[in-house]
Amino acid sequence: MTLNLRRSVRAIILDEHDRVLLCRFVFPHPAVPEQATVVWAAPGGGIEPGEDQLTALRRELREETGLAVTADPPHVWHQEVVAADHAPGFDGIVNDYFLVRTSHFQPRGELTDDQLTAENLDAFRWWRLPEIAGRTGPELFSPRDLATPLAALLTAGAPHQPVLLGL
Structure with a gap:
């Protein structure tokens, strides 16, 4: 059986002081415990038909943050979550994260x-x-454990191969 996974790209945007830019999403969602209605996540979103990952990343960052990315950022993390109703209409999600260094904005x-x-x-x-x-x-x-992979990224820099993340 082939799973229907929502494919997305996200950016770990770090400024010159190693601060990371996160988006605050407010919503009731089956994947979010009842006591939590807010999730802080990296900017980005779904890959549209005909887009490759970097084209989608550039579009999403322009739309959400106004940041124009011209270079090809390194692919640092990969996350797959297979769970019914984690993403409405899908069997789960795939998030690929790219490291973008920029000045504070x-x-x-x-x-x-x-x-x-x-x-x-x-x-x-x-x-x-x-x-x-x-x-x-x-x-x-x-x-959920953003601090752990972020600490490794800040300490060791971009990995040679994307690090696999959990939920």
């Missing part, structure tokens, strides 16, 4: 506030690793 993409709201995207925030590692409360990160 205020995110403002091509999408209007209404379009961002329709995608459940509520806000952007630059985070330091200790803030992520020490965060408690009902808000989640995606991946």
Whole structure:
């Protein structure tokens, strides 16, 4: 049986002070525990028909953050989650993460506030690793243990092959 997985690309955007830009998604979703309605995740989204990963990544970053990526960023993480209803209409997700280094900027993409709201995207925030590692409360990160692969990325740099992530 062939699984119907939602394929997405995401960017680990790091500024000159090693802060990572995350999007705040607010939504009730079957994959999110009832006590958590907020997920902080890397910017990005689904790969549209006819797009390769980097074309989709460039489009998503332009739309969501306004960041124009011209170089080919390294592919640093790969995540597969096979679970019924994790992504509505799909058997699960595949997220491929790319490392983008840039100067600090205020995110403002091509999408209007209404379009961002329709995608459940509520806000952007630059985070330091200790803030992520020490965060408690009902808000989640995606991946759940974002601090661990992010610490490795900040310490060792981009891996030669993408690191496999869990949920």
